[in-house]
Amino acid sequence: MSIYDIVTERILKQLESGVIPWRKTWRGAMPINYVSRKQYRGINLLLLPHGGEWLTFKQAKDMGGTVKKGEKSSMIVFYKTLEKENEEGEKKKIPYLQYSNVFHLSQCEGIESKMEDVFIDETLSPIQKGEDIIAEYVKRSGVTIRHVEGGYSASYRQSDDSVTMPSKGQFASIEEYYSTMFHELAHSTGHKNRLNRFLENMSYGGETRSREALIAEISTCFTMNVAGIEVPETFENSVAYIQSWSKFLRNDKTAIVSASGKAQASTNLILGIEAE
Numbered sequence: 001m002s003i004y005d006i007v008t009e010r011i012l013k014q015l016e017s018g019v020i021p022w023r024k025t026w027r028g029a030m031p032i033n034y035v036s037r038k039q040y041r042g043i044n045l046l047l048l049p050h051g052g053e054w055l056t057f058k059q060a061k062d063m064g065g066t067v068k069k070g071e072k073s074s075m076i077v078f079y080k081t082l083e084k085e086n087e088e089g090e091k092k093k094i095p096y097l098q099y100s101n102v103f104h105l106s107q108c109e110g111i112e113s114k115m116e117d118v119f120i121d122e123t124l125s126p127i128q129k130g131e132d133i134i135a136e137y138v139k140r141s142g143v144t145i146r147h148v149e150g151g152y153s154a155s156y157r158q159s160d161d162s163v164t165m166p167s168k169g170q171f172a173s174i175e176e177y178y179s180t181m182f183h184e185l186a187h188s189t190g191h192k193n194r195l196n197r198f199l200e201n202m203s204y205g206g207e208t209r210s211r212e213a214l215i216a217e218i219s220t221c222f223t224m225n226v227a228g229i230e231v232p233e234t235f236e237n238s239v240a241y242i243q244s245w246s247k248f249l250r251n252d253k254t255a256i257v258s259a260s261g262k263a264q265a266s267t268n269l270i271l272g273i274e275a276e
């Protein structure tokens with residue numbers, strides 16, 4: 001069984017039990033590696049169950065600590081590069097997926113937390129931060145946002161690069177408003193002048209549409225977490241979406257890793273973060 005198979009089966013198991021693995025509300029801090037202090041991104045945000053500090057068994061040992069007896073590890077994945085030479089003697093770099101097992105700091109003994117090194121901006125309210133994220137993205141991207149009083153749907157339109165939203169007061173909660181807004185902004189990142197995701201027919205009901213919906217859904221949760229806004233418990237057509245996602249994830253075992261990576265790129269663009 002490949003790493004893609006293992007990752008996909010873990011995600012499918014959660015989906016089929018009614019759990020949306022990317023719909024997590026990280027409290028305090030996103031998941032980071034204890035040693036490197038680098039934040040986990042993409043698919044690893046779906047695989048790790050908690051925010052905070054994580055480390056491998058070897059890293060725990062090197063830090064002078066130990067993993068508590070009976071604790072179970074969590075899986076993370078990462079890309080490495082192989083260099084292969086073809087018949088003409090040309091060298092080509094080929095990325096391949098690897099995995100590692102990590103433990104949350106709470107599963108370890110003899111290691112002090114360094115969470116004070118993680119900067120958390122508490123000067124802005126989540127709502128103000130959400131407004132700032134939207135304003136800054138609109139300024140950088142040039143996308144147009146229209147609010148329609150009495151509107152009944154939210155959408156992104158490629159033809160004129162615009163997002164149409166019902167008025168803020170029409171939403172059941174402010175969290176629902178920002179969740180919907182970030183979802184449509186995530187779609188806008190696929191424009192040809194940005195991440196250029198819309199290479200195929202985006203007809204409703206098609207697999208390509210389901211893939212794009214998944215990217216936007218994951219990106220929405222990533223952006224909500226950065227803003228510190230709680231992710232709403234429910235979302236429209238959840239059962240239909242789960243069935244659709246489960247179907248194409250089974251057909252393409254690389255799909256969830258790919259979608260998570262594209263969602264991370266979408267969120268980075270919305271937030272103005274340059275890829276590492």
